[in-house]
Amino acid sequence: MTENGVTSRRGKVLTIDTINPSVKKVEYAVRGPIVQRAVQIEKELKEGAKKPFTEVIKANIGDAHAMGQQPITFFRQVLALCSYPELLDDPSFPEDAKSRARRILQSCGGRSIGAYSASQGIDCVRQDVARYIERRDGGIASNPDNIYLTTGASDGIVTILKLLVCGEGRTRTGVMIPIPQYPLYSAALMELDATQISYYLNEDSCWSLDISELRRSLAAAREHCNPRALCIINPGNPTGQVQSRQCIEDVIQFAAEEHLVLMADEVYQDNVYADGCQFHSFKKVLFDMGPEYSNTVELMSFHSTSKCYMGECGFRGGYMEVINMDPAVKEQLTKLVSVRLCPPVTGQALMDLVVNPPQPGEPSYTTFLKERSATLNVLAEKAKLTEKILNTVPGITCNPVQGAMYSFPKISIPERAVQEAKEKGVAPDMLYCMNLLEETGICLVPGSGFGQRDGTYHFRMTILPPTDKLKVLLDKVKEFHQHFTQQYS
Secondary structure: OOOOOOOOOOOOOOOOOOOOHHHHHOOOHHHOHHHHHHHHHHHHHHOOOOOOOOOOEEOOOOOOHHHOOOOOHHHHHHHHHHHOHHHHHOOOOOHHHHHHHHHHHHOOHHHOOOOOOOOOOOHHHHHHHHHHHHHHOOOOOOOHHHEEEEOHHHHHHHHHHHHHOOOOHHHOEEEEEEEOOOOHHHHHHHHOOOEEEEEEOEHHHOOEOOHHHHHHHHHHHOOOOEEEEEEEEOOOOOOOOOOOHHHHHHHHHHHHHHOOEEEEEOOOOOOEOOOOOOOOOHHHHHHHOOHHHHOOOOEEEEEEOOOOOOOOHHHOOEEEEEEOOOHHHHHHHHHHHHOOOOOOHHHHHHHHHHHOOOOOOOOOHHHHHHHHHHHHHHHHHHHHHHHHHHOOOOOEEOOOOOEOOEEOOEEOOOHHHHHHHHHHOOOHHHHHHHHHHHHHOEEOEEHHHOOOOOOOOEEEEEOOOOHHHHHHHHHHHHHHHHHHHHHHO
């Protein structure tokens, strides 16, 4: 009723038919229907509903702390000091934590992390990021002016995609992304109405990247769009592979030949477990290849506080480094990030601690090293455990989890189940994962949400649950798969 008693007949301005049509096309499987149902089941359990299980085990997303991983003490001490500077007088905090906090606060407006920072990020943090990159890459110079602090890596990736997208029809920007991929990429491209160019990783060769596949994909795409960028996720999500140095050299040469911007998603760079595998940054390889490449190839690389041994997803800290970007374009990039004022200052502070942790001789060094090593060692053990148990199940094939924090095993689904899924209008591995959730309380994500070759089916699971829960999860998956196969045979 209106104030004068007359009923308003005006409908909603925003309806499902009048919103941006690109938004309706966006899909994000990591928090899709399976996860929504998992949340409902958790509520039902709390309300006393009887289920064949007592809890939901979520292995759908790389949220380390939600899965029980403990934060690094030094990081939280410094963040506490920054948030409540009165604690700087507390003798229970180590002096190196206090000195880090004072340095960060001195760079903040009003000496408060509640103040806006510069849009590109706090100067001293960008300087520390540049020094970290130089150490990581064996002395190759990094310019703080090329560092942009971001709201997690995702923010930087989407910002670069916004710079890239232009044109209409056959001139519309195309972006090459791996399949399987982290669905941020497909979702962002859909939202920007850009063209997704899929290239398939080689599952039979531990999800390696084949240059011939890049060439096939690019040639096909040029028939209907204008390919402008190539995205690489290394170590891989959802596939957990670590690309070899030779592969990275080949990719850089390909990008140079085909005049493509390289986007290197390297947020799992500390998560490498398999013997014989090593993380090589795209920047280091690029500069090792000489000026022919290092002076010309446009490279954007991304890192985050959310993964590795930190797992600090909620602080939304990250950075990107831009190499060989045209100065006029860089001005536009700076303008674009300025529109959002600045990334969370707490996330910037945390990023500073990740790139400038306790050093030998400092009070917190021993504890920091112990906690960091323990976290990475446990992840390595869980990576091997996951591969070992899943490969004992007939109908499940799991590649080695070389890095990152996920497994993406192939599953066989009986034809009757495939037909039932088609009748219900869902992907077969969605039917599989939904049944798994309803029967066991295990929340995984169907491979169809990440992309996969036609006729193959997968699920993605994190290796993050505590080891005892991970064993329960894997045993339940084993039992369920055998039951599911019998049920639909």
